[in-house]
Amino acid sequence: MCVGGSTVTAEPVVELDGITKRFPGVVANHDVDLTVLRGEVHAIVGENGAGKSTLMKTLYGMHRPDEGTIRVDGSPVDFHSPNDAIAAGIGMVHQHFMLADNLTVLENIVLGAEPRAGGRLDYATARERIRELSQRYGLGLHPNRLVAELSVADRQRVEIAKVLFRGARVIILDEPTAVLVPQEVDALFTNLAGLRGEGLAVVFISHKLDEVLKVADTITVIRRGTTVATVEPSATTPRQLAELMVGSELPTPETRESTVTDVVQLRVDGLTVTSDEGFELLSDVSFSVRRGEIVGFAGVEGNGQSELVEAIMGLRKPSAGRVVLGGEDMTEWTAQRRRRAGIGFVPEDRHRQALLLEAPLWENRMLGHQDQAPLGGRFWINPAAARTDTQRVMDEYDVRAPGPETLAGALSGGNQQKLVIGREMSAELAMLVAAHPTRGVDVGAQAGIWDRIRDARAAGLATVLISADLEELLGLSDTLYVILRGRLVAKLDPAEVTPETLGSYMTGAALEESA
């Protein structure tokens, strides 16, 4: 894909000079230098916990640096809050969008920055400006649409427009492609090219190195809190980048062999889930997962994946259908009973469903597993054993944190994810339900987690895999379904299908063509 010629100027818009940021027991950023030029797309890459988010939050006024200076357009600034950063022309689009579903695109964009004329809200001017922004940057916004009706990619464009509306000249994006299908990624990159063409600077964090190489003008690598290299995409490869990130050579991944058996471990039969308003969120879904098999589900977010996982885990009551585990009908079982029966669970929202952020890692290690050896039994727990075993999980899954006493909320996103995987994979499992198991995890740790999941498969584990990462779905799944508007619309062979074809099934384009 062509994303336009270079528009990079020699004019720095942001300069970070010797930035150090400490948290209790951790130096998150140490003496970081970073220069962002007008008209460039600047990617920040690094392992989990390397300090990328901390640096971006510092630039966006969410943290104050302990040492160092930030200059915008050559003048030193001292941000006390994101409002200060916004006033200086710096905006940020977070990974978890912060839009109000029940408001329109227009209302969301102006929220908190409402233009006024003569003391009254001036929506006409706002509408005009939004139209202009939408046209200039090719955002395709419909000001009157409800945000609830928009796709993930459109919501992201609303977030970008929100930042532009506030006059940003530097836009920070935190892992913007993690939730997009390939066609949407291309569209986003075209938007980013449009922004830099107008002289804006885009700074984005990503773990997807091939994408970084495609879209960035400059790549800064952060390792263990500090900048170790600034490279041009034309002069490097994904592998070299990954090696710069970890500071050593990477092992070559193994090829896979099928381990699928004839024994059905999970059978889902005619599963239908209806919303409170009476809409079918999941319609007549049937499939089975055999021992030694990974069954993957590809879909654009919001097409029933969450409901499927919740119905299997007993977190949502189906209006019809059955879920059978190893021959036993568990449709009426509570969530707790399903966990006790040995269903390992990696939920999509680790903060809400998998971790207690205010509790130490060892308590999080016990969560949901406190009655299993060596952590405890039916009527007792063993904190000392939990601490020791937490250290083991941290070592085996490369969870970077000072120790088992560290609070889960103090870990970087990727390290939290590694802890959850380590915990779930440490139990005696009847099967595994994994939603986005490596979301936010760096390439090195991702390869490690994939190896664990493959090893468990080789040992006979049946796995349901939901992921927005097509490489992950294609690389791990033995059988791949596409889920669209609550239905399984295609069953594909992961060894045969390309990411592009898969993407067109996910958006429904392939089905329209064949119809």
Ligand SMILES: Nc1ncnc2c1ncn2[C@@H]1O[C@H](COP(=O)(O)OP(=O)(O)OP(=O)(O)O)[C@@H](O)[C@H]1O
């Ligand atoms: N609020 C906080 N309190 C204590 N420690 C923190 C806090 N935020 C971050 N850290 C620590 O700072 C270090 C850098 O974390 P940061 O989130 O910046 O990493 P990252 O590169 O963005 O990682 P990831 O790719 O996993 O998102 C980590 O060791 C993390 O545990």
